[in-house]
Amino acid sequence: MRTPEELIKAIVAEQGEIKDVFLTACGGSLVDLYPGYYFINAESETMHSHWLTAKELVVSPSKFLKKGALVILCSHGGNTGETVAAAKYAKECGAAVITMTHNPESICAQEEMNPIVYSWEDSTNEKDRPQGIVMRILNELMKMQEPSYTKYEAILDGLEKADGIVRAAVKKVQNRTWVFAEKYFEEPFLYIMGSGASYSQAYGFSICSLQEMQWMDCCYLHSGEYFHGPFECTDEDHLYILLMGTGAARVMDERALTFLEKYAKKYEVIDAKELGIDAIDESVNEYFCPMLFYAMSVAYRTGLQDKRRHPLDMRRYMGVVEY
Amino acid sequence: MRTPEELIKAIVAEQGEIKDVFLTACGGSLVDLYPGYYFINAESETMHSHWLTAKELVVSPSKFLKKGALVILCSHGGNTGETVAAAKYAKECGAAVITMTHNPESICAQEEMNPIVYSWEDSTNEKDRPQGIVMRILNELMKMQEPSYTKYEAILDGLEKADGIVRAAVKKVQNRTWVFAEKYFEEPFLYIMGSGASYSQAYGFSICSLQEMQWMDCCYLHSGEYFHGPFECTDEDHLYILLMGTGAARVMDERALTFLEKYAKKYEVIDAKELGIDAIDESVNEYFCPMLFYAMSVAYRTGLQDKRRHPLDMRRYMGVVEY
Structure with missing residues (x-):
């Protein structure tokens, strides 16, 4: 399986410039995609980002859902009906997809989904969980696509530090x-x-x-x-x-x-x-x-x-x- | 005061093509802007739309907030701090603004805000209230900008019929x-x-x-x-x-x-x-x-x-x- 960084590089090599990033899932997985949406909204001068529940992506599709769009999806169990349907629909529209899941046996883990199968153990590092993976993908994408982007190293540094910060905070708030x-x-x-x-x-x-x-x-x-x-x-x-x-x-x-x-x-x-x-x-x-x-x-x-x-x-x- | 239709025509004549539509306000006024956001998201092939609370527009501005962007704002009382600040900031960024308010004496009603002062009586027609005004603006904009847009007449017809439908429904649900x-x-x-x-x-x-x-x-x-x-x-x-x-x-x-x-x-x-x-x-x-x-x-x-x-x-x- 390719790393998030390898995957986004391959997609850009094949698709060319990304103009729209769609972040879509359901429930808790949708929650995990919001920081990436907010990041692109705030930082990008070449890409628009969209954050919406997977069903709405299909029933009311943006006309920018086409070649040049990257659709990032997530389904923990990997078979969420709406998310699977959204991934398939996005591909039919010509968009590139990246699908995160915890379940290597699921539909979302099939090769055609460009899967990233993440681990979800207590010991799993924050940078290897969905929120971290999304930031890794989008940080690489920003670096490739926007010469004026200055936050690449700071984000990488943040990805290294996040796990330690989170673990210390969990101990601190226990009581x-x-x-x-x-x-x-x-x-x-x-x-x-x-x-x-x-x-x-x-x-x-x-x-x-x-x-x-x-x-x-x-x-x-x-x-x-x-x-x-x-x-x-x-x-x-x-x-x-x-x-x-x-x-x-x-x-x-x-x-x-x-x-x-x-x-x-x-x-x-x-x-x-x-x-x-x-x-x-x-x-x-x-x-x-x-x-x-x-x-x-x-x-x-x-x-x-x-x-x-x-x-x-x-x-x-x-x-x-x-x- | 110019009609919504006159206003958007003047803006497009001056600004050229609109590429981004920002719909921003606070609370109840923000609610009224959502259908327009959803409409552009679903129908437009030339414009992206954004819907967010006015404070967030200023603290975390999109890089697309510039010439070529249209910012539609609404403040019923016309002096909502965050909304006034958002309108001023949008203008500084080079975006065009249209500001709806009910208060003709307010900051939002000043000429530089491109105001639309709406009435808010029991007798006010739905097409002259904020939700109707937004649809009128965006329907005109779609017609001007997208030759393939086919829903112009249907929206006009809807704007004519909406008030009667709403009034009949209000009677129907009274009990x-x-x-x-x-x-x-x-x-x-x-x-x-x-x-x-x-x-x-x-x-x-x-x-x-x-x-x-x-x-x-x-x-x-x-x-x-x-x-x-x-x-x-x-x-x-x-x-x-x-x-x-x-x-x-x-x-x-x-x-x-x-x-x-x-x-x-x-x-x-x-x-x-x-x-x-x-x-x-x-x-x-x-x-x-x-x-x-x-x-x-x-x-x-x-x-x-x-x-x-x-x-x-x-x-x-x-x-x-x-x-």
Whole structure:
């Protein structure tokens, strides 16, 4: 199997210039693709990026889904119906595909899918997990395609450092996650906020870690949008988790924090700066915050699982009934 | 003041070809811009579209925000800080702007903003409200720029018919909104689902009509994503509102309905087909569903207001305290 770097070089050699990058999947895999989308949006002068659920790629396809487009997909189990259909459709349209999966026996791992089969062990390095792989692909692509791109080395350095930062942060928050679960395990509802590249993790924390794995009701909010409606719900009884990222978007998280400090009583701040993300160059570390926040969502949901006695792997519908 | 049609013609005459359309605002105004974003994404072969909160446009600007870009903004009160800043920044970058506002005395109504001051009375026609204005602008732009564009007349026809459809639907659901409020006014939490162009109204229904105007906790979901996590919360105690649109995205809403019919007990279906959207040509009526759903959210929130005795205009923070 080719490395992500080999794969993107081969695709560019064959396809020529990439003009559009589509990042598409479902649920938790879709979450993992958002930082790459945000990165291309913010950095590229030659490529547009698109982030959407795999079904929508097929039912309402962009006319830029054609030769010159790169479609990056991800399906952990490798047989997600919508994702497989999106990959096939993208190929029919003339686009190049790269498909990440954890399952080497799956449809997504077939050679025609340009597969990257990733490992998913506790010991797996962050740069070898989907979020890291996407950054490796897109960093190479930016370097090949844009002579003015200056962040290549900083991203490579970030990819080397990310795993250590994440592991240290997981240790650091262990006790906090227990205390959080102890205080809030019976909470009927909470809001989770984030912005920038990390908005994806507010979404993923909500739909995967809590709604799916804990059957806990919650809602994701964009920290910037909080002030244009959702903040009217804030009071001393409502619970919030605020993901504070870095980079230019951080001002939105800081504004939300100031508001929560004044008007809320129950809120948990998960601050990438405090958790060591600054060891990565500040010109790019915002793109690595989502990796860190994903690990934090795992830590917090594990705390909740133990206190609530609700196994993370328990499902009543997914993989259990027909739908 | 120039009409939307005159304005876009003047901009294209001055700027030449439009390559990127940015639709940006905050909160409820951002919601109104989504159908235009979705329309360009689905229909255009010459333009990319972008939809994002106004603050993010400024803190993390696309490199395509330059000459050749059109930025459409909206601020009901006309002085929203982030939106005004985004308009000014876009102009500095060389992009053309069009700014919609209801307030003729506001910053957004100043001549340099290329303003469209819209009326917002009960009698205001849908084509003269922000969602209608955006469709008028983009329909003209598509006609000017893409010789192969075939939906111009169908969109014009839809713009003529929309107001009548919406008014008839509002009458039709009056009793349903009372019954909904009677049954569910004490519900602690609900989920609101939609997809396609109408995903925006699941978002707006949640953050504006319920979180802001009723201080009711809720969460918006994409009907397609529902099956990749959030559906694990579904049971006979959870309340759902499902917005069923038209067009190719409808299959996702139908799948959600089938699931709710089987596993939920409390759900309200608001179906654009049943409410008359089919009077508009089926090649374009999906773009008009969000107008209809907005009117439905007003009808339902009014029912809730009356039963809950929570005035829609009551605020504890917005316009009341500093933040």
